[in-house]
Amino acid sequence: MFFLLMSLAFAEPLITKVEQGDKVPFDGRLFNDEAVSTVLADSEASVQQCEIRKDLEWKTQMAELxxxxxxxxxxxxxxxxxxxxxxxxxxxxxxxxxxxxxxxxTMWMFLGGFTAGTAASLATYYAVNQISEN
Structure with a gap:
């Protein structure tokens, strides 16, 4: 049973052109030309959709960055x-x-303070002398 399943898994796809009434040399599915064109068109559309999605994702990521x-x-x-x-x-x-x-x-401030202090001391000395003489 296992070997039977393995042979199915590795079976080669067979495509044979048949006409109405012909016997088919293999088991499987038979597609008419419209079905084959639909499958191929769907496959191409899927590839295009994938490209569009990829481009959209790329542009979205680039815009975000x-x-x-x-x-x-x-x-x-x-x-x-x-x-x-x-x-x-x-x-x-x-x-x-x-x-x-x-x-x-500061030098001018020091000299000004010294002069003012000296003048105040002299004025006080003079005033005290005047009072003591009287």
């Missing part, structure tokens, strides 16, 4: 813009802090 590429490009541009704006803000803040923290003219 292009979309992802465009999104990543837009994100990159936004991040570059944000980075440049942050750098500008930091530079402005650094310049502002430098202007406010620059050393003032």
């Amino acid at each position: 292009q979309y992802q590429h465009d999104v990543l490009g837009a994100k990159h541009e936004a991040l570059e813009f944000r980075h440049s704006e942050l750098m500008d803000i930091k530079d402005e803040e650094i310049n502002l802090l430098r202007r406010h923290s620059s050393p003032r003219k």
Whole structure:
């Protein structure tokens, strides 16, 4: 039984042209020309449908990848813009802090304070002397 099934599995397909009333030399199915043309047309249509599906899938995947590429490009541009704006803000803040923290003219402040203190001391000494003389 097993060998019988194996021989069926490896049997060669037979195609023979027959006319009406002829005896067929093999068991199987007999197709007329219309049936054969239908089978061939269906086979060709299946191949074309497969090509169309393949092209559609390819174009869909390419469109999806292009979309992802465009999104990543837009994100990159936004991040570059944000980075440049942050750098500008930091530079402005650094310049502002430098202007406010620059050393003032401490020598002039020291001399002014010393002069004012000396003048106040002398005025106090003079006032005390005037009061004590009277």
